[in-house]
Amino acid sequence: MIFFFLTSGLFLGWSLGANDASNVFGSAVGSKMISFRKAAIIASIFVILGAVLQGAGAANTLGKLGAVNAIGGSFTLALAAALVIYVMTKFSLPVSTTQAIVGAIIGWNFFTGNATDPGTLSKIVGTWISGPVLGGIFGILLFMLISWIKKISKVHLIKFESYIRTGLIITGAFGAFSLGANNIANVMGVFVPAFNLQPLDLGLFSLSSAQQLFLLGGLAIATGIITYSKKVMETIGSNIVELSSEAAMVVVLAQSLVLFIFSSSALSGFFVRHGLPAIPMVPVSSSQVIVGAVLGIGIYKGIRNINFRLLGQIAAGWIFTPVVSGLIAFLMLFFIKNIFNIDVGHKADISSTGVATQAVLPDAATSELMKLILICIVSAGIMAGAYFLLLERKKRRELKASEEKFWKNMK
Amino acid sequence: MALFTRTTKKLILSIDEFFDNIELGILVFREAIKAYLNRDFEAYERHLKKVDTLEGNADKLQRMIESDMITHSILPQHRAEVTTLIDKMDEIIDNIKKSLNEIFTEMPEIPEKLNRDFITLAEESANAAEELIPAARAYFKAPYTVREKLLKVYYFESETDKLSLKTKKRIFQDTPELDLAHKAHLRFIVHHIENISDLAQRAADLLSGMAIKIIM
Numbered sequence: 208m209i210f211f212f213l214t215s216g217l218f219l220g221w222s223l224g225a226n227d228a229s230n231v232f233g234s235a236v237g238s239k240m241i242s243f244r245k246a247a248i249i250a251s252i253f254v255i256l257g258a259v260l261q262g263a264g265a266a267n268t269l270g271k272l273g274a275v276n277a278i279g280g281s282f283t284l285a286l287a288a289a290l291v292i293y294v295m296t297k298f299s300l301p302v303s304t305t306q307a308i309v310g311a312i313i314g315w316n317f318f319t320g321n322a323t324d325p326g327t328l329s330k331i332v333g334t335w336i337s338g339p340v341l342g343g344i345f346g347i348l349l350f351m352l353i354s355w356i357k358k359i360s361k362v363h364l365i366k367f368e369s370y371i372r373t374g375l376i377i378t379g380a381f382g383a384f385s386l387g388a389n390n391i392a393n394v395m396g397v398f399v400p401a402f403n404l405q406p407l408d409l410g411l412f413s414l415s416s417a418q419q420l421f422l423l424g425g426l427a428i429a430t431g432i433i434t435y436s437k438k439v440m441e442t443i444g445s446n447i448v449e450l451s452s453e454a455a456m457v458v459v460l461a462q463s464l465v466l467f468i469f470s471s472s473a474l475s476g477f478f479v480r481h482g483l484p485a486i487p488m489v490p491v492s493s494s495q496v497i498v499g500a501v502l503g504i505g506i507y508k509g510i511r512n513i514n515f516r517l518l519g520q521i522a523a524g525w526i527f528t529p530v531v532s533g534l535i536a537f538l539m540l541f542f543i544k545n546i547f548n549i550d551v552g553h554k555a556d557i558s559s560t561g562v563a564t565q566a567v568l569p570d571a572a573t574s575e576l577m578k579l580i581l582i583c584i585v586s587a588g589i590m591a592g593a594y595f596l597l598l599e600r601k602k603r604r605e606l607k608a609s610e611e612k613f614w615k616n617m618k
Numbered sequence: 619m620a621l622f623t624r625t626t627k628k629l630i631l632s633i634d635e636f637f638d639n640i641e642l643g644i645l646v647f648r649e650a651i652k653a654y655l656n657r658d659f660e661a662y663e664r665h666l667k668k669v670d671t672l673e674g675n676a677d678k679l680q681r682m683i684e685s686d687m688i689t690h691s692i693l694p695q696h697r698a699e700v701t702t703l704i705d706k707m708d709e710i711i712d713n714i715k716k717s718l719n720e721i722f723t724e725m726p727e728i729p730e731k732l733n734r735d736f737i738t739l740a741e742e743s744a745n746a747a748e749e750l751i752p753a754a755r756a757y758f759k760a761p762y763t764v765r766e767k768l769l770k771v772y773y774f775e776s777e778t779d780k781l782s783l784k785t786k787k788r789i790f791q792d793t794p795e796l797d798l799a800h801k802a803h804l805r806f807i808v809h810h811i812e813n814i815s816d817l818a819q820r821a822a823d824l825l826s827g828m829a830i831k832i833i834m
Contacts (some may be wrong), residue, residue, distance in 0.1 A: 239694045364758040364832070365633075368693050369626045451834075452695060508834075606689060613685075 215285035217427040220394040224431020229439040231382035234455030235375040236440040250383040251429035257387025258425035264488030269396035273312035280552035284311040287536035303492030310529030314536030338491035339499030345461035346503030385466035395424035405574035461500035636679040643711040651740040706821040717810035746774035746815035764829035778815040
């Protein structure tokens with residue numbers, strides 16, 4: 208039953224992978240600089256790594272906003288957010304997973320009578336504005352840098368393009384890592400306070416309860432990337448690429464840096480050690496950061512016809528998405544609690560750390576089952592990766608043979 | 619990554635070699651016209667063979683460049699334009715080969731008093747095509763300089779037009795000793811020579827647009 212509750216989070220992860228992976232590799236795939244297969248494998252690996260290694264920071268912030276203390280509540284919130292995203296995407300409205308889940312958590316706070324911490328809320332809302340702005344600033348600075356390097360180096364266009372191609376793979380991998388680190392909070396953040404699994408010992412390292420959830424969420428995102436992101440990458444990617452290949456790389460890098468900044472505890476610690484204010488660990492919308500970076504480059508290049516309508520839609524989304532998501536979450540919590548008689552949470556007993564006490568303590572059997580599931584999925588993923596790699600090599604061999612045959616006949 | 623480097627290097631070399639072939643073809647064309655007007659048919663035949671080889675090489679390189687660019691997805695945003703440019707430049711050497719072959723087959727009798735006109739016309743037309751090569755090379759290394767280099771192509775093309783008109787006038791108005799068929803035959807040769815600069819101009823137009831696009 209516990210695993211059934213996780214399905215809504217996994218669905219949210221799947222839709223995040225299907226939609227947001229295009230922000231990372233869309234430009235490279237859309238321009239045919241990297242094959243979708245290669246992009247999907249790289250993105251999947253790095254999304255999972257980012258989620259497991261660095262996902263805790265942003266997830267903690269969501270936990271502070273509202274520590275959902277019943278697994279039924281976590282399920283409902285993830286489902287409400289997923290529904291909002293689905294409906295808004297269906298009507299071609301710009302939507303952010305972050306804003307949807309934040310709205311849903313506030314809805315839960317209202318429903319259960321928990322107070323919403325205004326400090327945490329303002330920290331989160333602040334990053335919705337600062338994220339795209341930072342994206343724009345990074346976009347301008349990086350684009351200036353790359354244009355200057357291109358001009359002074361006088362490197363051959365084809366060689367430059369091959370560097371860009373390598374750069375797109377590296378920035379894409381970094382982007383996928385940052386996406387996993389930052390956005391896993393949206394997918395699994397609501398489940399973290401409600402789950403307490405036994406640590407999973409894998410010999411060389413062990414995974415905490417939250418990390419196991421992040422690994423599962425990361426796998427869901429990876430599934431979304433592999434199964435459904437191709438079309439989105441090819442459509443959205445080609446729109447970004449219209450800028451130019453180097454601008455596309457800059458956009459991905461700017462987005463990756465912003466996501467990384469808002470999810471790296473180490474960087475925040477570094478800031479604090481040097482007397483600077485701590486960086487809030489908050490999940491930000493990768494799509495909106497991308498829009499900021501594209502606009503930044505547009506402003507730098509002197510493009511005057513800025514799409515104010517798109518900007519207006521984004522600003523409206525900051526209010527509309529969380530409000531709608533909060534209302535839907537509230538209604539769904541009401542129905543699930545009263546019709547299905549499932550515990551969706553209660554007023555929290557706030558501990559000294561400000562985080563709600565754990566409400567669900569799964570037994571050893573659940574932990575064992577989780578271990579088995581994770582090992583099976585990871586093994587299947589590795590096998591699928593190896594199979595794709597073999598296919599790629601076979602394709603390359605066939606291509607080489609056909610080329611040799613062509614030139615032999617030409618002679 | 620190694621595959622990228624290997625393919626990239628090979629492609630850069632192929633493109634450079636292609637430009638070398640076109641450049642040499644233009645040089646040989648100039649020498650061939652001079653040899654023909656000097657009645658040195660042995661040298662002319664040698665030049666014709668050389669152009670034939672260069673044109674064959676250029677064709678082979680063109681196919682190789684196109685194939686490499688498509689199979690390895692190189693320059694996806696500019697590929698169509700680069701291959702069109704290569705095609706347009708290949709047309710120049712095709713035209714050179716065709717013109718020299720026709721002259722060799724038809725053996726037009728060019729009166730000695732028109733020798734100077736034909737040599738200057740061939741020089742100017744070849745100059746226009748020749749100036750296209752550094753501009754095309756610059757597209758890959760310093761696109762900011764392409765347009766200033768193309769100015770020379772346009773200059774020589776307009777000079778060729780003027781010279782062509784002047785030569786045709788001389789053929790039809792200052793050589794009453796030639797019959798109309800002979801005059802028409804000479805005009806046909808003038809058109810062939812002039813066509814080289816026209817093709818260079820067409821390639822220059824494309825290149826000019828490509829340079830703007832890449833700078834923006």
